[in-house]
Amino acid sequence: MKLEIGNFQVRSIEFGETSSYMDGTLTINKKEALAVVREDEHITDADIVLTKPGDDVRIVPVKEAIEPRFRLNGGPIFPGVTGKIERVGSGKAVALKNCSVLAVGKHWGSFGDGLIDMSGEGAKYTIFSKLNNICLVADTDEEFERHEQQKKNHAIRWAAHRLAEYLGSIVKDMTPESTELFELGPITKREKKVNDLPSVVYVMQPQSQIEESGFNVLNYGWDTNRMLPTYMHPNEILDGAMIGASYMCCSSKWSTYDFQNCPTIKSLYKEHGKTINFLGIIMSNLNVSLEQKERAAMFVQQIASNLGADAAIIAEEGYGNTDADFIECFRLLEEAGIKTVGMTNECTGSDGTSQPLAALDVSADAIVSCGNVSTLIELPAMGTVIGELESLMRDGLSGGWEDDDVLGPSVREDGSIIMANDSMFCGDSVLGQSIKTVKEF
Amino acid sequence: MKKGILYLNQFFGQIGGEDKADYAPAIKEGVVGAGLLLNNLLEDAEITHTLICGDNFMGSNQDEAVEKLLGFLEDKEFDIFFAGPAFQAGRYGNACGVICKAVKEKFNVPVITSMHEENPGVDMFKKDVYIFKGGDSAAKMRKDMPKMAKFGNKLLKNEEIKGAEVEGYYPRGIRFEVFLDDETPACDRAIDMLLKKINGEPFVSELPIPELDRVPIAPAIKLADAKIALVTSGGIVPVDNPDKIQSSAATRWGRYSIANLERLGNKAEGAFKTIHAGYDPAAADADPNVVLPLDALKAYEKEGKIGSIHDYYYATVGTGTAEGEAKRMALEIIEYLRNDGVDAVILTSC
Known part of the structure; x- marks a missing residue:
């Protein structure tokens, strides 16, 4: 497969008469953009708010992030989500870089939602603080889940996907400033010198633990809970096959933006033909019952073995219960003689002394640790809040609380906050961008 | 000027050798023996008192020894507590661990000691005490004491602690998140680790698998x-x-x-x-x-x-x-x- 992404570096964003892009400035016709958002009648209230790195701004509750894209050979950017099903990973697309569309609740948050600070101490905790953000702040008529801790957030997440596609369309007839080429041929048709290199698979375990549809990561619109591990081409991941989940503690979460820009895939591409033969992706999942966990790990082992993988990188979107899926998969890959490196985050408790993963095995001897969900973070008030600050403590966000004997509430009257890293929006970047690790103290 | 107190055994406290190992707990003003070196190495602090106890006394009458030693400290003002270094001496290592742990619990000041990796005191006390990696004999005094002093200076000045490996003490089973100075992203660290693993070269996991805490199945009941x-x-x-x-x-x-x-x-x-x-x-x-x-x-x-x-x-x-x-x-x-x-x-x- 051969995928060409034409990039436009967005340096500033403003509202204007006509949606356009020129010399790094993206201009958005707000009315037109909101009309795209309002295509779904379940959106009852919507606004677009712009913010950039360095602003005295806090954004919460953030439900999803997407890089604006447009597919030049027709077809939706997210097949099975913003349009019909069709295979992605080939052809040409354009992308607005250095920016993201954020789906933000006007009032209501849920367990998997997160927080982003655009400046100050809090800005170091998530890569989304370094992007120009187009915040879709919306409310919906999804009354059935208004006061539920677990929300599907369907209307607002889908509206953000449509908005990202609309914004991408602004540059569809323009010449990109630069082009990224992703090309990887069929496994049996590669040159001998490539085939002679150690072959590597990338095993992805996206979040799929909720039995009811609507909460989990989607693969071409299909709920990953209903899926057995399967082989995929890396370009499919980069080109919109995967949609981030609504469920999962937020710092562990992989947003759609993270899938579109998966740094580990890009690094594997870079090494392909030099130090490794990159075989592709085994898309697995994370399960609830032990039998499901074992079945998925068994499939991963089987696919990796029969592809002839010598080595694997395995990444887990979650912690706690899902550590069992991660460790079992790690163990079975090692058992099959496949040299494996794991990528995950840890939960060591506020005093740092808890067992870092809920499941452990001696075979997991090579792990890159991307962060600690338990890290306590205390931050001053910010001048402006996009969304609703109270949601952090009121709505059951994984890293916020209403009250605590020692720490008090997560949100204080003066607007300052104390929270666990758990709710930093996609903060642990297990897909590869994390510059954090966890060390012994 | 901050104040520190040092614990030494009978030998390093210049009471005597093995024949004085039953020496009962005592406190002396100022520095004694090995304390001189520590005092010189502290930057903005001084050792005001030295506690001395024979290794056998501590070994056979631990509760009494600890009670007496803590009693000596009750009316003293101090910001930090040192013990040893204990090198590979098992009884001395135990004594340093016991008194450091007790002082930390009672007075809530940082406690620092040093031991050789084969000293049983390391495993017994590394979770409670900063134990620096030390040499196997007193010949290493001039290497071990500066490590303790350097870290003490850091703590007293509230400087950032960079973790067990960088600072040189035994890991305490406490794991916290850090931002890497060189900002190497996780994907590059993973590929680097993977290539090393493929090529059979040594690599360091960022999450060493700790010893598992298994609970035996309980006996059956009626x-x-x-x-x-x-x-x-x-x-x-x-x-x-x-x-x-x-x-x-x-x-x-x-x-x-x-x-x-x-x-x-x-x-x-x-x-x-x-x-x-x-x-x-x-x-x-x-x-x-x-x-x-x-x-x-x-x-x-x-x-x-x-x-x-x-x-x-x-x-x-x-x-x-x-x-x-x-x-x-x-x-x-x-x-x-x-x-x-x-x-x-x-x-x-x-």
Whole structure:
């Protein structure tokens, strides 16, 4: 497969008469953009708010992030989500870089939602603080889940996907400033010198633990809970096959933006033909019952073995219960003689002394640790809040609380906050961008 | 000027050799013996007193020794406490660990010592005390003492501590997140580790697998006479969640009466529900007995299969809950279970 992404570096964003892009400035016709958002009648209230790195701004509750894209050979950017099903990973697309569309609740948050600070101490905790953000702040008529801790957030997440596609369309007839080429041929048709290199698979375990549809990561619109591990081409991941989940503690979460820009895939591409033969992706999942966990790990082992993988990188979107899926998969890959490196985050408790993963095995001897969900973070008030600050403590966000004997509430009257890293929006970047690790103290 | 106190054994405190190993605890003003070196190395602090105790005295009369030594410190002002270095000397290593731990607990000041990796004191006290990696004999004094002093200076100046490996003390089983100075992203670290692993070169995992804490299976009991308690991490609570147990990363637990119930009523009836955020609550809210099986246990009780059911059940939430918190909560719950003569527990999750 051969995928060409034409990039436009967005340096500033403003509202204007006509949606356009020129010399790094993206201009958005707000009315037109909101009309795209309002295509779904379940959106009852919507606004677009712009913010950039360095602003005295806090954004919460953030439900999803997407890089604006447009597919030049027709077809939706997210097949099975913003349009019909069709295979992605080939052809040409354009992308607005250095920016993201954020789906933000006007009032209501849920367990998997997160927080982003655009400046100050809090800005170091998530890569989304370094992007120009187009915040879709919306409310919906999804009354059935208004006061539920677990929300599907369907209307607002889908509206953000449509908005990202609309914004991408602004540059569809323009010449990109630069082009990224992703090309990887069929496994049996590669040159001998490539085939002679150690072959590597990338095993992805996206979040799929909720039995009811609507909460989990989607693969071409299909709920990953209903899926057995399967082989995929890396370009499919980069080109919109995967949609981030609504469920999962937020710092562990992989947003759609993270899938579109998966740094580990890009690094594997870079090494392909030099130090490794990159075989592709085994898309697995994370399960609830032990039998499901074992079945998925068994499939991963089987696919990796029969592809002839010598080595694997395995990444887990979650912690706690899902550590069992991660460790079992790690163990079975090692058992099959496949040299494996794991990528995950840890939960060591506020005093740092808890067992870092809920499941452990001696075979997991090579792990890159991307962060600690338990890290306590205390931050001053910010001048402006996009969304609703109270949601952090009121709505059951994984890293916020209403009250605590020692720490008090997560949100204080003066607007300052104390929270666990758990709710930093996609903060642990297990897909590869994390510059954090966890060390012994 | 900050103040420090140093603990030495009879030898380094210049009382004498093995023949003076029964030397009873004593305190001396200022520095003695090896303390001179430490005092010179401290930048903005001085050693005001030296505690001395014979290794055998500490070994055979530990409680008495600790009590006396702590007693000496009661009227002293100090900001930091040092002991040793103890090198490979087992009794001295134990003494340094014992007194450091006791001083930390009583006076809440940082405590620092140094031992060779084969000193048994390392494993005994590394979780409680900063123990620096030291040499095997007193010949290494000029290497080991500066490490202790340097770290002491850092602590006293509130400088950033960069972790066990960088600073040079034994890991304490405390793991915290850090931002890497060189900002190498995780993907590059993973590829680097993978290539090393493929090529058979040494590599360092960022998450060393700790020793597993396995609990042996308990001996069987006679069910027909047994009082059984129900404990759950499945988040089943009275609908108003009176103890405000958190939906994830719980630090709280609750104790709720089931004395007069045949089964748990559900959420719609205003009785019990789940607050667990790690699983779909629908089934448990409709019938909390699927998580906390009071109905089944009552049936067993009627059949005479079990003796009786404990009048209370205990609940917390086990999603994202730190293992250390879980252990603490369990120990707190166990006290109630023991007091009420519970013979066995059925522990349910979700």
